[in-house]
Amino acid sequence: MELGNSPDPVPSWIPVSGHALRHVGIHFDAVRAIGMLGEEIAYEVMQFTDFQAGPIVRSGIGERSMYFLLAPGTAAGYRWPPGVEAMSRRAGVDAFVGVPALEGVTWPLDWRSRPTAEDPFVDAALLHAMAWLRAQEGAR
Template structure:
């Protein structure tokens, strides 16, 4: 699988075609939310950021997870609520996240929101705040 050059405005960890597993905690940290909760959080952060949320990956199989990709070494600064899972490099082991190419056949993964040169990651503080808000509304 071809890697993008470092001069490309898209992060180098985005594959040129298909999809690839990337090590959380190296290229990015991630927060996973499953099913409707993940979709609702993604909707809220996209609305709040005028559709410039940063990278959000959706899996179309299994539990239909949504992965919010954060800057490396940032996920541990927050206490993520039940229904979400923080993925980073830690003593418990390695975590990998599937990342689709920007275009072409990438099933079962796709972008809910793409990374850009201006917004290469989801803002961790905003994601945490909106996640807590979505959970409070669902009670």
């Protein structure tokens, strides 16, 4: 990690301005949840963690997905519900995720929840539980 313009350490994979594509599986794994399901999962994870969930990136175009950034090598260790996709090297996916800067114009991406020194990644087990909870409630 390197220090940025904030009092907390800023991961080196976060760009200084705008946004940048980062290869999944290098600095983090990602779990993508599409549309309203992604919004609901993000809210549940954030509420459960007292709004200290770790890095969640929101895309403002297309299917308006949420990208939950997990520690490298963790996303493929779970079976995710329909509408939720693991993105990692272990999952056999060669993918990139857009990462916004912490400040300034970053459209079409923004932070739903930012990484912190205490929470550099979203907790994979918690995300998995909340994803299945929301998916099952949506199926009713």
